[in-house]
Amino acid sequence: MSTRGAEIPQTVSAPADDIDRRIILATQGGLPLVADPWNEVASKVGVPVDELLVRVEAMLDRGLIRRIGAVPNHYAIGYTANGMSVWDIADEAIDAVGEWLGALDAVTHCYRRPRRLPDWPYNLFAMVHGRSRDAVRQQLDDIAALLHGRFPGACRSHDVLFSSAILKKTGLRIGTSD
């Protein structure tokens, strides 16, 4: 599933419905691994299972749920090189470059973020996963060359930060401290 090429809505604020919130609390730690998991979730939330299924579908339609399923540990499935590529792109070109970079097959996430000068000059972040660091570096060299050809002068510098350890990966946990 991907949203590549589609117009991606930015933040939309809708008030948190109490039942939706209870669905988040009941499932943020994961779905129960039983034959009828939605029934178990429905009991926790306190609604009939048919209503729960309609609710969850509506949450998917609104994008409050991006998807339902498995989140792999990328190391365990062979993607041992996890590179966060970062680029210092001229402000006037950032959206054009971002759209272009995000549309490349190698890129799994692509965001514009603020610079933190003088510590951090980069305003475009793109994740590239690969089976080796050399493979990721090679891909990024190719991308940099293409970028310079297509947007001359737009990219002032770039770097890649490889991860050397996953320190935590639990995902969202609301309702625990606030």
Add this chain to the structure above:
Amino acid sequence: MIDPAVRPRTASVIDDTDRALINALQGDFPLTRQPFFDVAARLGLDEAQVIARLQRLLNERVLTRFGPMFQIERIGGAFCLAAMRVPEGEFGRVSAQVNDFPEVAHNYRREHALNMWFVLATERPDGIADCARRIEVATGLPVFLFPKEREYFVEMKLEA
């Protein structure tokens, strides 16, 4: 060096059926009364096998989660990338302190002067700045916040 808490256990070998299951389960999980039965039917497996394999993949930490992935911004919450420059000798202490915050959804060590990168997730937008301040107080180190200004692309699937 991957923290034992999230390191795949042993050399967890995954077979072709595991790969097919992981790939199938990164798409749309059925909103039905017997979703694992439906997934199993698609893959030519039986329901109990699918559930048992999934349990094993979670136990062995090949999967870190199985369930809905929420985009909390849609109900007024926020996610924010953050980074810190942690002195090498204090990495263990700071990592434990940062991970202790339930708002920290993921945390990665990366090779750069800014060597700790984590994602904060809070139910309200002002929760991010507040949490960053509390992390600064707890660790004694500055937190750089990198809020998402624009999302160009997000792929939710990683082929196993």
